[in-house]
Amino acid sequence: MARIDRRAVLLGLGAVAANGASLAGAGTAPIYDDPDAVYAALRSQPGQDLKIGGGTITIVFADGAPGLARGPVLSWIRTAAMALTAYFGRFPVRDYGLLIIAEPGDRVGHATTYGYAGSATRIHVGMDAGRVAFDRDWVLVHELVHSALPDLPRRALWLQEGNATYLEPIARARIGQLSPETVWREAVAGMAQGNPQAGDAGMDGTRAWGRLYWGGALFWLLAEISIYRATNGTRSLRDALRRINSVSGGNTASWSPEHLMTVGDAAIGATTLIDLYTRFATTAVSTNLVDLFQELGVSPGADGEPVFDNRAPLAKLRERITARDGDQSAA
Ligand SMILES: [Zn+2]
Structure with missing residues (x-):
């Protein structure tokens, strides 16, 4: 993942980095x-x-x-x-x-x-x-x-880059390195670059930077929300990813995206991930981000910092996502 700027990283994943230069x-x-x-x-x-x-x-x-x-x-x-x-x-x-x-x-x-x-x-x-x-x-x-996570075929690169883009700030928030405000400010700004453009097809095989990184991250946020809803908040994306990690042992394994989703779904007792993956992989899914962040209780403040609404329908989920490690309310 050779770096161009803050999220514009190219892809390594078992091949020589595309830009080659060191x-x-x-x-x-x-x-x-x-x-x-x-x-x-x-x-x-x-x-x-x-x-x-x-x-x-x-x-x-x-x-x-x-x-x-x-x-x-x-x-x-x-x-x-x-x-x-x-x-x-x-x-x-x-x-x-x-x-x-x-x-x-x-x-x-x-x-x-x-x-x-x-x-x-x-x-x-x-x-x-x-x-x-x-x-x-x-x-x-x-x-x-x-x-x-296990290595995936090239067509599913958006799942890998999206996963790393989504989890990196969350993992850092869990040890107190980033504030929840920073995590959500970046999510709001970044995910705006992730929706499909006119003429775009499904995510599988996409090479467009915004979709690979932030479209992929948006997929994982939507997976988080879908799991929360499907299980009445008793399971989380983290449960699915922990299972995928423990079964695969990490990126020395090579899986299909379908297998990855099925293993994750087994951890949460639903078919949420495979259903969402199939939709995103094969069709251009456009997400209304204004509605999405409103449901999470995230709105832009005057100084650019997000303002949180703790009465929003998904406010509890939003709090759980960035909860400090060891916090009992953490999902
Ligand atoms: Zn990467």
Whole structure:
């Protein structure tokens, strides 16, 4: 998932990232664009293990990552892993490799996640990145979400990118890294880019950026709402995703989207996911976002921050989605 801007990430998923270029690949430095080179580096270079949530993260600083301070990087990785553990109830894969590549700059750069030879992510980190950059970073949590679900065929990329786009801020809110206001402000702004345009067909096979990321995220929000309604609030999307994660073991497995939905549905005792998936995959589904956010009790405030209406029909669900981990009201 090579990064273009905040959500404009291209797709890796077992293939070389579409844009190929690596900022760290200049001069004679080794290039890790080839996923086999990423796996080889994770196997052969010195690394350190971080155990969290029942999983082991093997961290390798590629070629020593000269100029990159270890402490802030390790604390950033630990926080991201805690966000995933909060959402899934455990770190989502048993063994996960993380290749850290130092590059010039003060931000977290682009990243790609692979699963075919073990769950692994390659991520670029600016040598001048400080606490603010690490606190603001969304890329690592996004990549970790990819590791949690089975790999899917290319036609279903929107489900994977949509899932990571939807869950990343929620997982971070669950450990207090983002406020509910931030989560919903971004959802309102982002999902406006997710509806189909004139002439668009179903989501399967779409390559349009807005639909892949935010159309996909909108699908998962609608799944959340459908599950809430179908089960009178006794089950949640998280129950379905936890089951999918535990049955598959994460992105080392390759599934069909139909199987993924069926396994998720079994966890909630309904056919909500497969029904919604079939509709979205095959037809252009347009969602009235004004009505949707009104039902959730989210309306835009004067300063751009959302205002919450706790009497809205889905206000309880909205509160549950971003509840802090350990809060008993959490879904
Ligand atoms: Zn992604």
